[in-house]
Structures are given as C-alpha cells and as structure tokens.
Amino acid sequence: MSALSEGARVALLVPGSHAYLDAVMSLLARGIFPIPLDPRLTTYERDRILAQLSPDLVVDDEGSLADLTDGTLGPPRARPMHVTSGTTGTPKGVDSGLLSAEHAAALVAEERELWGLQEGDVNLVLSPLYHSAPLRFAMGTVLAGGRVVIPGPFDPSVVTAAIDTERPTTMFCVPTHLQRLFAHWDEVGTPDLSSFRLVAHAGAPCPHDVKRRLLEEFPEGSTWEFYGSTEGQFTACRSEEWLERPGTVGRARPGRSLSVDPDGTIWCAVPAHARFSYFGDPEKTAAAWRGDSFTVGDLGRLDDDGYLYLDGRRSDLIISGGVNVYPMEVEQVLGEHPGVRDIAVYATPDAQWGQRVCAAVVGSASEAELTAYARERLAPPKRPKTWVLLDELPRTLTGKIRRDELPDVTAP
Incomplete structure (x- = not known):
C-alpha cells in the first residue's frame, strides 16, 4: 500500500x-x-x-x-x-x-x-x-x-x-x-x-x-x-x-x-x-x-x-431506525427505472422503525420489478418497504408534490 x-x-x-x-x-x-x-x-x-x-x-x-x-x-x-x-x-x-x-x-x-x-x-x-x-x-x-x-x-x-x-x-x-x-x-x-x-x-x-x-x-x-x-x-x-x-x-x-x-x-x-x-x-x-x-x-x-x-426535521428527511434517508436521493435512483414516470418517496409512522420508507409510483413498473431494482441500487435502509401505485401524484398548480396528500400507509 x-x-x-x-x-x-x-x-x-x-x-x-x-x-x-x-x-x-x-x-x-x-x-x-x-x-x-x-x-x-x-x-x-x-x-x-x-x-x-x-x-x-x-x-x-x-x-x-x-x-x-x-x-x-x-x-x-x-x-x-x-x-x-x-x-x-x-x-x-x-x-x-x-x-x-x-x-x-x-x-x-x-x-x-x-x-x-x-x-x-x-x-x-x-x-x-x-x-x-x-x-x-x-x-x-x-x-x-x-x-x-x-x-x-x-x-x-x-x-x-x-x-x-x-x-x-x-x-x-x-x-x-x-x-x-x-x-x-x-x-x-x-x-x-x-x-x-x-x-x-x-x-x-x-x-x-x-x-x-x-x-x-x-x-x-x-x-x-x-x-x-x-x-x-x-x-x-x-x-x-x-x-x-x-x-x-x-x-x-x-x-x-x-x-x-x-x-x-x-x-x-x-x-x-x-x-x-x-x-x-x-x-x-x-x-x-x-x-x-x-x-x-x-x-x-x-x-x-x-x-x-x-x-x-428537514421537511424531506426520513429517519428510519436512526438512519437518515433522503427522499430526493431515493427518487433520483428509482426514477431511472424505465417503468417509472413519476415518483415520490415519503414516510409514514412505524412502531418498530420510527418512520417507514414508502414510495408512490406512477408508471408501468410492477411492485416486484421496483423491489428488485431497489435491491440492486440502494442500501437496505433506503429501500421502500411499501409501494403505492398511482395514476398520478398530487401536485400543486406550480408542480410541487403535495406530500400531505400522499396515501397514509399503515405498517402491517
């Protein structure tokens, strides 16, 4: 060396x-x-x-x-x-x-x-x-x-x-x-x-x-x-x-x-x-x-x-099990999937992890395809635990995602 x-x-x-x-x-x-x-x-x-x-x-x-x-x-x-x-x-x-x-x-x-x-x-x-x-x-x-x-x-x-x-x-x-x-x-x-x-x-x-x-x-x-x-x-x-x-x-x-x-x-x-x-x-x-x-x-x-x-915390920051997860980073990675047209990564409360990483996706990709893609390109804490497939994401007139209107997914 x-x-x-x-x-x-x-x-x-x-x-x-x-x-x-x-x-x-x-x-x-x-x-x-x-x-x-x-x-x-x-x-x-x-x-x-x-x-x-x-x-x-x-x-x-x-x-x-x-x-x-x-x-x-x-x-x-x-x-x-x-x-x-x-x-x-x-x-x-x-x-x-x-x-x-x-x-x-x-x-x-x-x-x-x-x-x-x-x-x-x-x-x-x-x-x-x-x-x-x-x-x-x-x-x-x-x-x-x-x-x-x-x-x-x-x-x-x-x-x-x-x-x-x-x-x-x-x-x-x-x-x-x-x-x-x-x-x-x-x-x-x-x-x-x-x-x-x-x-x-x-x-x-x-x-x-x-x-x-x-x-x-x-x-x-x-x-x-x-x-x-x-x-x-x-x-x-x-x-x-x-x-x-x-x-x-x-x-x-x-x-x-x-x-x-x-x-x-x-x-x-x-x-x-x-x-x-x-x-x-x-x-x-x-x-x-x-x-x-x-x-x-x-x-x-x-x-x-x-x-x-x-x-x-910072409005876009997810803290899951004490690990910082930045939605924009995850969105950038998953947004490169050819079957993803639009995506928003967000958190919902989770009894075990504090916050659960969720992803709302618009496009043709299936949950199985998205899971496999995330496994290849993201470390475990950053991988969405819940996927929500939508026809479109809620947005303001200026195009910003209305995160308060994303589905409230309760952990099983």
Whole structure:
C-alpha cells in the first residue's frame, strides 16, 4: 500500500471492528481523512459517492486495515469525513479541514468534558462505526484511556450478554435499539445495568414510553439525549431535564449557543474547532453558515430558558431506525427505472422503525420489478418497504408534490 501524505482521503467500506477503530485513529493522528461508508452500499451508490470525494485510497478488504495503522498516537488532527446527502440528494463530505494543535486538543476536550470520559470507561458499541456518533464515542473513550467493546451487528441477545460479561460504563444508542432491547428483556429478564454511568441516545425522536422506561431501567442520572447532525452537535439533555420539559432535546452544548429564525430555522454558533465545509461545494457551504453559526435546515423553537424543541426535521428527511434517508436521493435512483414516470418517496409512522420508507409510483413498473431494482441500487435502509401505485401524484398548480396528500400507509 503506497504511503499516504497529510491531507489524503481514505474511503473505508468495511465493517466496524477494533482494527477499523485503530485505523481511523491512526489516520486522523497523521492528518489523513478517513471517509467512513456503509459497506452494504451497492456499486451504483459507492461509485456515485466516491466520484464526489476523489479518495486517494479505497479500502474494501478488512485485511488491509492493519496497513493503515502505523502506531502513530495522538489527538485527531481532523474529524472523519462523514458523508451526508442533505436536501440536494447529492452525497457530500463534511470536511473539518486540518486542525491546528490547539483546535485538535479542544475537539478532544469538548467531548471528554461533556460526557466525563475517563480511563476506567468501557464503551459498548451498538451502532455501525461508519456512523458519526458511535465512532465519536468510541474514539473519545480510547483517547481518555478507556476500552471499547464491539459485539458486531446489533442483536439484543448479544448486547445483553456483553452487558453481563463486559460491564460497560457508557453506551450510545438510537430509540430502535432501546425498543428491541426492552422487548428482549421482557422475555428473558433485565440484566444488571448498574455498571452504566452514561447512556446517550439520539438519531430519531424517542417515543415517550420508551424514554420513561429508559429512565426506570438505567441508573439514576445516567441517561442523556442529544441533538445533532453529521455536520455538528447542537444540544445535550439529561433525561431528568426532559421529565420537567417533555419533548425537549435540551439546551446548547457548552461553548455553543442556539438561535431560531422567525420561520423556525435553527442555527448553532460553534467554536472554531467545530467549523466545517462541504467538500467541493462552496455554494452549499456558504448557505449553511451565517457568521460563526451553521444550520442544517431543521426547524424548532426555544423556550425562555433556552431549551430547544424540534418542530420537524428537514421537511424531506426520513429517519428510519436512526438512519437518515433522503427522499430526493431515493427518487433520483428509482426514477431511472424505465417503468417509472413519476415518483415520490415519503414516510409514514412505524412502531418498530420510527418512520417507514414508502414510495408512490406512477408508471408501468410492477411492485416486484421496483423491489428488485431497489435491491440492486440502494442500501437496505433506503429501500421502500411499501409501494403505492398511482395514476398520478398530487401536485400543486406550480408542480410541487403535495406530500400531505400522499396515501397514509399503515405498517402491517
């Protein structure tokens, strides 16, 4: 494997593991940008994303991870370049740029101080490491001198066994994880959770009954919710605060401040070490920033004490099982099917996944044809679970799709 120079980009298309974590941290310590990607991406998706990012190296063999680790230790000199589609449907890399020594140290210190990361911590990884939050918690734990437990693809029984044997102190999860764990524990009994001092959840709205059970099951004061995006973090909220203000996602993280425009658009002012750009897209970058504040287009409101309430995620964003699904991206892919004349991708509530990806289609393609086409070109979270075949889509006089008039499909 050829030597990588400072500022190089390395696309990682392999499952999460300790070798994966070591590789990411070694690359970042040398000022090289890992690009964590879902290894389940189809060839079509992979090529589309990589065309935007022009990586210097693509790693799709787990055996090659060791070659990326040269023993270099130290604080990350950049953030991993995670990819977000945003509302454009075109994948973009979120680029922190190379950080100065001061900013690199501040990046590590912010996470350590907020979450109290320490040498004795044992971080249990539930989500794939190509997602930003689980990777951030795992890296922060290692940098604080703790250790990380990576049981593999999420399985409630495997996670429960890991809690029993590894006695983790911290865990990041999404509400779907909690729902599946609670259902499993109803069958086999709840494990001893006394080792936990921090259980943080984010990624999707948490049903109130799940939130209340979270509070009941885990040690007092241990559970948190936070609100953020691939681009950056906005808030953090102890569950006890949520009890006093049900529905809030908390106040601004330390060192940050929030503001909301008259139309509800949320802005977050961040320190210099948390700035970013969209790789290769100065126009999109400029639209995201106003002074030292950025927005991802989410809508919300602040109460008099500075607590944020979300009135809606980005209007076109679907969050299914804690995974962001961008309708425009799915529409662009499926719209290339010769039997699709018009298409609208949208969400309906789903008890298991939070939101269910649905597609209303106008054309000659059958449901079986569409399912097969999606399987070839879209990763599992993006594939519509429900297809609705229509004669025409509801539209306004100016041609915009009336998503509020699309069929309300109830999950079976």
